[in-house]
Amino acid sequence: MAEQNLGLGHVVVVDAVNDSEGARNTWRTAGSRTGASVDFVYLVISDVQEHERRLSARERGLTHVGEPTWTEVQRRRAGYATWSDEVVELDTAAQTADEIAAALAERLSMM
Secondary structure (H helix, E strand, C coil): CHHHHHHCCCCCCCCCCCCCHHHHHHHHHHHHHHCCCCCEEEEECCCHHHHHHHHHHCCCCCCCCCCCCHHHHHHHHHCCCCCCCCEEEEECCCCCHHHHHHHHHHHHHHC
16 A cells, blocks of 8 residues: 555655564565655664553554553564664654654654
8 A cells, every 4th residue: 555655656654663674675665666765764762661651551442453562562672673774763752742753854854
């Protein structure tokens, strides 16, 4: 779906973990096929306690997909592939969603 929309000239934002090169290649390929640029944004929470708190309070209401446990998040983090692309990294530990959005808009306008 993302590739189809890129092909139509739309801007596409994909919210995904992208913890492997295979996952990242999905977006590189879509960009290459459509002539679209691809910018990766890596949101981190440097405060481990805050990360665990947010996870435990999260309720997305997705009946077919359960929320991950803290143990599952830690396991997935341990296998996270190192980035080979340029990445915009933003730490969400001490910033509001609006502050992150503003910082992201500013950084991406420079790329």
